[in-house]
């Protein structure tokens with residue numbers, strides 16, 4: 001039997017088990033992600049995040065979805081990694097460089113009145129819109145997929161494809177609460193347009209500064225929030241002429257503030273990061 005110390009953290013309700021890779025070596029993180037994420041037989045989470053030493057940044061993060069697949073990037077996790085690194089003494093700065101599968105992200109910590117790290121603002125970098133870099137395989141020679149029609153379960157939906165390091169398809173619709181994502185989500189996730197599968201956001205425009213969103217995540221199903229998904233949705237909303245470049249995105253687990261900066265083309269995301277509990281998992 002093996003055992004590993006972990007910290008359960010959540011950002012806008014998107015919960016992961018965080019393991020300190022400075023102290024632990026995990027032989028098979030994909031298998032551990034599947035076991036530990038199970039909400040009945042494990043700790044219960046949307047996946048597993050390893051916090052590791054980095055040659056090029058302060059820390060490195062690897063994230064595994066609940067099905068064991070590894071993603072390039074996770075917006076809610078990168079804020080929590082910043083908080084973890086500071087709270088557990090891996091760094092002593094309020095500005096943390098986190099190496100991810102989608103490059104180095106700059107995490108600026110936010111504090112509450114008592115001096116506790118309560119969240120972060122992250123420079124998420126530039127959105128990628130080119131189909132081959134999402135990746136997506138449209139039938140024609142489109143250079144962007146904006147309001148692009150696809151058939152899912154016999155119905156046509158208009159998707160806007162954006163990569164924030166990981167692939168997203170954004171659908172603008174009405175009454176997102178009425179959608180049956182358990183039925184719809186897998187049809188988007190495994191649509192042949194997306195060779196590496198895709199995360200899908202279903203968004204409602206409330207005003208030029210406010211969106212509501214639900215997400216079906218690649219490898220995890222419906223979650224309470226998705227940070228990269230909120231960034232992709234904000235970018236898609238601008239491209240479709242629905243909102244201005246600075247918006248609040250309301251998710252089931254809370255609100256993320258997103259700003260797609262015109263001069264740098266970088267997307268900035270601000271939101272909470274919270275520790276739930278520490279534990280030891282035996283497997």
Ligand SMILES: N[C@@H](CCC[C@H](N)C(=O)O)C(=O)O
Pocket residue numbers: 014065070071072073074075076077166167199217218219220223225226227228229
């Ligand atoms: N919840 C995350 C994204 C996690 C990875 C995603 N499911 C994928 O496979 O790309 C976020 O907050 O960005």
